[in-house]
Amino acid sequence: MMLSRRAALLGLGAAWSLGSASLALADPVRTPGDRRFVVVMLRGAMDGMSAVVPYGDATLAKWRAPLLPAAIGQPDGMLDLGGFFGLHPALSGLHTLYAAGEMLPVHAVAGGYRSRSHFEAQDYMESGADHRLTSGWLNRVVGALPRDPSQPEGNGLSVGLSTPLILRGPAPVGAYAPEASQAPSPDLYSRIAALNADDKLTGPAIARGLAAKSFATGTLSGDGGETKGKGGSGGFPALAEAAGHLLASADGPRIAALEIGGWDTHAGQKQRLNGPLRQLDAGLMALRTGLGPTWRDTAVLVMTEFGRTVRVNGTGGTDHGTATVAFLLGGSVSGGRVGGVWPGLAQTALFENRDLAPTTDIRALAKGVLHAHLGLRSDQLETVFPGSRGVGPMGRLIRA
Amino acid sequence: MAFDALHAATRFGFGPTGDGALPADPRSWLIAQLGPGDPARFPTTLPSVSDGLILLEEQHKLKPPPGESLVAPLYRADASAQLNALVSTTAPFRERLVWFWANHFTVSTRRGDIRPIAGAFVREAIRPYVTGRFGDMLLAVMRHPAMLLYLDNASSVGPDSPAGQGGKHGLNENLARESLELHTVSPAAGYSQADVTAYASILTGWSVDRKSADPGFVFRDRAHQPGDKRVMGRVFPAGEAGGILMLDMLATHPATYRHLATKLALHFVSDTPSPDTIAHLTEALATTGGDLRAVSLALISTPEAWVPRSKLRTPFDLVIAAARLVGFGDDPDPSRHGRLAGMMAALGQPVWTAPLPNGWSDRAADWCAPEAMIARIDWSYRVAARPPEAEPTQLARIALGPDRGQRTIDAMRGAGDRRDALTLLLSSPGFQRR
Incomplete structure (x- = not known):
């Protein structure tokens, strides 16, 4: 175990007992104004229309009434975002940031690819292209920034986890995660139990083993009840706060990537989304706590590989779709409004008669942040996102 | 009898490698591995039994403080080298025979101070004889210091x-x-x-x-x-x-032939092998004076040995099969506890450390306790933290076959990311078996 001096000083030992969350940090680079940039990837495809609900769209209830949170003002009701969109009630922290002008949802966002395979789409999202590259776009951002000469090369923050593709590449990167202490989420346990259910040998053994870990049997039978028990993504806030501390320190990294799973809500979505959304909200608030005063110099981009179907499927969930929502937040962000262009939910407006139609390329959003926040020039942005010449950077994302 | 290539690689070996390469003629492929000469090559720095005993004496004289053992690194390096050989071997049937006979003649680091010579025992007393006469292996074992001390x-x-x-x-x-x-x-x-x-x-x-x-x-x-x-x-x-x-x-005793045949059938065929299978293997030994190549050939020609997935993988099998499929080897740093050995220990089967002289069980009932199965799932999730670049469902097709793996592949398609998908594959009923 090679926890770095800095990580040890920060007392991070306890932070690593997490479920599907992990953190990777780039080695220190110089950024204009000493700014911080964090990417949070939501693996599994977050349903954007549940996180930021277009309640003002007249056709919404026709497609997905069973999935909608209570109305604004009701107990556990949505939190208003300016009269057309409502934030999911589990995202109350983000709503506070929105009110402070530090949170900007951008709706109907999608990558430049149209794959509905998680694996392909995540590869493309992280590669920053419509095919898999050997390096990730955030690594190429690091490569475009000057190294901090006061820091030794590869000043190891590594405890031997896999670096996510988004940060892989020629620029040196330190990675965190407690390989040995991670356990699957309750949802994944349930899927494994279901896969083994018919097996005379492994089926009963796994069912009994999970029962001993106090998983509700309802979860095991896949009835879509809210998953309970140990594991899950409960580590995300601790990890995010640790990331904040490291990013805040004077000689620390300036670029980090976090990820959190649990978004693939094919069944029982209304209940199943509560947990991941709460974790996400708590984690982003913990990140802000960890960053302290440096929050004002920070931009955080929260994105997922694709959205989910507009219609509810037969098991109270949604299937793989196209456009979704992305969040930009931080003290540097010019928020307090919902960005993007709403395509509408009329049947003719849907993408392939099933998905929210994409109107904003995620690369435009990322380019806008990289340009205004980290000072990358247009030729550098071309290197970060190869073949994206036609996708210009979005404006008005970062405070002047 | 259908000589299915994937089954041959899985039952007689440790499963396919991630490139999906399978023998064109599985029967000839298995037979060729029983030829004279062991293709495995180990670093010349691995200790002979003599080296190990010298170090053991030194250790007794110097009495180093705990944590500065002279012999522990030797044991780790030997275990690491022999486990790594399994990940890349092109003669997996032969290697499985090596580990089968090493388990038959168990020496365990739990007693007898044999840590620095347990690896040498396998290389010197087991490996050279796996396709030779059983009597020669028995004599080599009984004269080996590891057995005499254990x-x-x-x-x-x-x-x-x-x-x-x-x-x-x-x-x-x-x-x-x-x-x-x-x-x-x-x-x-x-x-x-x-x-x-x-x-x-x-x-x-x-x-x-x-x-x-x-x-x-x-x-x-x-x-x-x-x-x-x-x-x-x-x-x-x-x-x-x-x-x-x-x-x-x-x-050369008839009861020995029958005992060895039963153990081979238990390992290679099923937890409840038929009397016909045992008789077939017994006869192969009896008519050749205990020729281990002959009985290995008889295994290949045992119809029951070609019934797929009838054996639950032990933790040892599971770790090696995953390492071959996913493409991870051992930690190259010999001063650290080997990654593969560490995984096996975490799953309840530490290398050369069986609890008793009867070695590790070959029966599913001894390996599928509820907590053991959960440990396998958690281990799968840790292994899957470093997913290979290959499409996980493609790995499932390679490991389980396109037909047999369909249910697992469907479940993997519903997984939210590569890691979850790979965890599902490694935790699937098909992958738990060989």
Whole structure:
């Protein structure tokens, strides 16, 4: 175990007992104004229309009434975002940031690819292209920034986890995660139990083993009840706060990537989304706590590989779709409004008669942040996102 | 009988590698691995039994503080090298035979101070004989310091021998008893306590010289019980030659053939092999005087051995199969505990550390306790933290076959990311079996 001096000083030992969350940090680079940039990837495809609900769209209830949170003002009701969109009630922290002008949802966002395979789409999202590259776009951002000469090369923050593709590449990167202490989420346990259910040998053994870990049997039978028990993504806030501390320190990294799973809500979505959304909200608030005063110099981009179907499927969930929502937040962000262009939910407006139609390329959003926040020039942005010449950077994302 | 290539690689070997390469002619592929000569190559820096014993003496003299063991790195390097050989081997059937026979003749680091020579035991007493005569392997095992120390024979002294005078030292029956019960004829042969005692007397003097410049096996005349001994109705003369005759009798005994055939069937065929299968394997041994190549060929021609997925993978099998499929090897740093060995230990099967001389079980019932299965799932999730670039469902097709794997592939398609998908594959009923 090679926890770095800095990580040890920060007392991070306890932070690593997490479920599907992990953190990777780039080695220190110089950024204009000493700014911080964090990417949070939501693996599994977050349903954007549940996180930021277009309640003002007249056709919404026709497609997905069973999935909608209570109305604004009701107990556990949505939190208003300016009269057309409502934030999911589990995202109350983000709503506070929105009110402070530090949170900007951008709706109907999608990558430049149209794959509905998680694996392909995540590869493309992280590669920053419509095919898999050997390096990730955030690594190429690091490569475009000057190294901090006061820091030794590869000043190891590594405890031997896999670096996510988004940060892989020629620029040196330190990675965190407690390989040995991670356990699957309750949802994944349930899927494994279901896969083994018919097996005379492994089926009963796994069912009994999970029962001993106090998983509700309802979860095991896949009835879509809210998953309970140990594991899950409960580590995300601790990890995010640790990331904040490291990013805040004077000689620390300036670029980090976090990820959190649990978004693939094919069944029982209304209940199943509560947990991941709460974790996400708590984690982003913990990140802000960890960053302290440096929050004002920070931009955080929260994105997922694709959205989910507009219609509810037969098991109270949604299937793989196209456009979704992305969040930009931080003290540097010019928020307090919902960005993007709403395509509408009329049947003719849907993408392939099933998905929210994409109107904003995620690369435009990322380019806008990289340009205004980290000072990358247009030729550098071309290197970060190869073949994206036609996708210009979005404006008005970062405070002047 | 259909000689399915994926099954051949999975049942007789450790499963396919991630490139999905399978033999065009699985039967010839298996037979070719039984040819003369072992293709495995190990670093010349691995300790011989003599090196290990020298280090053991040093350790006894120096008494290093805990954590600075001289012998522990040797054990780790040997385990790491021999496990790594499994990840990349092109002769996996031969390797499986090596580990089968090493488990048959279990030596365990739990007793007898054998840590620095456990690896040498496999390389010196097992590996050279897996396609040779069982009697030669038995003799090599019984003369190997690891076995003599593990089962206490090194210090067994004939009561009437010169060294036994004064009554301070005496007979130790441990090796003799296990040799009969576990290694050769088994209790089915109906031997008595008197047979055990007489066999132990025959083995007195089979010991280890730890002080010489080239330490190793020694026959100590001074510790050998004088006079003829009678075991299972046969008389054996005094001296080292009596022991060699005794071992030859045991190695070629019909009860030994039946015992070995049963164990091979249990390992390669099923937890409940049919009487026909056992008879087929027994006959292969009986008609060849205990030729292990012949019985290995008989395994290939056993119809029941081609019934797919009838064996639950042990943790050892599971770790190697995953390493081959996903493409991870051991930690190249020999000063650290090997990654593969660490995984096996975490799943309850540490290398060369079986609890008892009967070795690791080959029965599913001993490996599928609820907490053990959860440990396998958690391990799968940790392994899947470094997913290979290959599409996970493609790996499932390679590991399970396109038909048999369909349910797992469907479940993987519903997973939210590569890691979850790979966890599902490694935790699937198909991957838990060979």
